[in-house]
Amino acid sequence: MPPPLDSVESxxxxxxxxxxxxxxxxVPVRSVREALTIISxxxxxxxxxxxxxQTSEAEAEKVLEKLRVLDLSDDEQSDDGFKPPFPILSTMDLNVFSQALRVPDFDTCKKLICENLNxxxxxxxxxPTILHQGMRANAFHLAAxxxxxxxMKHILKILVDIxxxxxxYKCNHPVSMAHTSNHLIVSFLTTPDKMGNIPSAIARKADETQTFDFLNALIHCLDKKNPIEVPPCEDFYELIELSNVVNKN
Incomplete structure (x- = not known):
């Protein structure tokens, strides 16, 4: 039986x-995977x-305390007093982005993402944000x-830059954000839509051969045993045309 989390002193x-x-x-949990399940x-x-x-509950408590004391004005607070880093987007807002994506209009998509990561x-x-509720489709599903x-390269470049x-995210905790980065990369590449198709499968069915090859190559760069805790291999960064590898735990 593994030792309790509180017994880890190193x-x-x-x-x-x-x-x-x-x-x-x-609340201490056994693994990142369990943590992701809980926060979902x-x-x-x-x-x-x-x-x-963190190395101790006391250190984790410091992070929680920073969250509690965020300086928020009344009109910026959500019901529980927490201010998301960006405003929540309406369905109409998301439709504007979806339309620009389908054109496709890269400059408009890039501008909107810069204004609001949501x-x-x-x-x-x-x-990943659901842009088409009926199909449970996110940006990668539509782009594929x-x-x-x-x-897709633009989004991935944001994700790997811790x-x-x-x-x-307004979160100054690099190790935690590195895991968030890995989790989001895996989610964009492997989350199926309502029909059970991940982005690479959608590209293949649409005869977008270059896109299928690109996405398939990215998936092969993920760590097979624990992709959320281990960053993608070096080839991943070359595929998205990023010379400086910035996602390092």
Missing amino acids: PSVKATYVFHKGSPKP SPEYKKKCGRMVL YVINLNTDR KIGFIDL RKLSDL
Whole structure:
């Protein structure tokens, strides 16, 4: 039986904790995978739950305390007092982005993503934003169907830049954000739509051969045993045309 999390004393060993703004204290869990399941639950989604990796509960408590004392004006607060990094988008807003994607209009898509990351990532759940509710389709599903590789590369470049991602999330915890980065990369590449098709399968069925090859190559760069805890291999960064590898745990 593995030792309790509280018995780990080595400063080099980090434990995984989850919490939301209403939590009395951080809750230790056994793995990042378990943490991701918890923060995806209805309660944690509603209260913007977060996962952190820290050497002790005291360190995790410091992170929670920072979340509690966020300086928010009344008109910026959600029901539980937490301010998401970007405003929540309406269905009409998402439709504008979807239309630009389908054109495809890269400059408009890039501009909208820069203004609000929620166009592609639901920051309350750390999941790809659903742009087509009926098909449960996110940006990668729609882009794969029309061979919009440039948009997919742009999104992936945001995801692998831990420093930029931390700024966007307003979360100054690189190790935790590195896991969020890996989780989002895996989600974009492997999440199926309502028909059970992941983006690479959609590209193949649409005869977008170049896009299929691109997505398939990216998937092969993921760690087979634990893609969420281990960053993609070096080839991944070459495929998205990024010379500097920035996703390092």
